[in-house]
Amino acid sequence: MSIRTxxxxxxxxxxxxxxxxxxxxxxWRAINDYQEELTALDIGRQIAAVELAxxxxxxxxxxxxxxxxxxQTLYSTRQSSWADDxxxxxxTVSDRVRSAKEKxxxxxx
Numbered sequence: 891m892s893i894r895t896x897x898x899x900x901x902x903x904x905x906x907x908x909x910x911x912x913x914x915x916x917x918w919r920a921i922n923d924y925q926e927e928l929t930a931l932d933i934g935r936q937i938a939a940v941e942l943a944x945x946x947x948x949x950x951x952x953x954x955x956x957x958x959x960x961x962q963t964l965y966s967t968r969q970s971s972w973a974d975d976x977x978x979x980x981x982t983v984s985d986r987v988r989s990a991k992e993k994x995x996x997x998x999x
Contacts, residue, residue, distance in 0.1 A: 919943070938964075949990050957983050958990035 911920045921936050941963065946955045957976070961969050961983070973983040 945990075949993055951986070951990075954986045954990040954993075957986040958994075961987055962991070 911918055921940060923932070923936060942955065942959065945959060945963075946952065949955045949958065957969075957972065961967050961972050967975075969983045969987060970980045973980040976983065
């Protein structure tokens with residue numbers, strides 16, 4: 891799991907370019923966007939898309955990916971609060987986050 895580059899820049903004409911390249915398994919993927927105006931929300935959505943794609947590939951579980959991302963990466967939301975939002979038990983969320991951390995630590999070692 892690795893993100894190779896993440897570039898954002900403005901052209902001389904004031905237009906915005908975002909180029910994100912990331913590696914999943916043995917292949918490189920890219921998200922490229924060129925707009926008249928690229929808002930902070932647009933940039934955030936593109937970066938989040940890359941992060942979710944990489945996490946989902948590593949974890950192979952949508953529930954683990956979402957619970958990990960929401961409680962550890964995106965908002966650092968308390969697991970119990972997130973469990974309430976998800977209408978899941980705090981133990982279920984905790985188990986998924988712990989499993990995700992174990993998988994990611996194994997991959998990073």
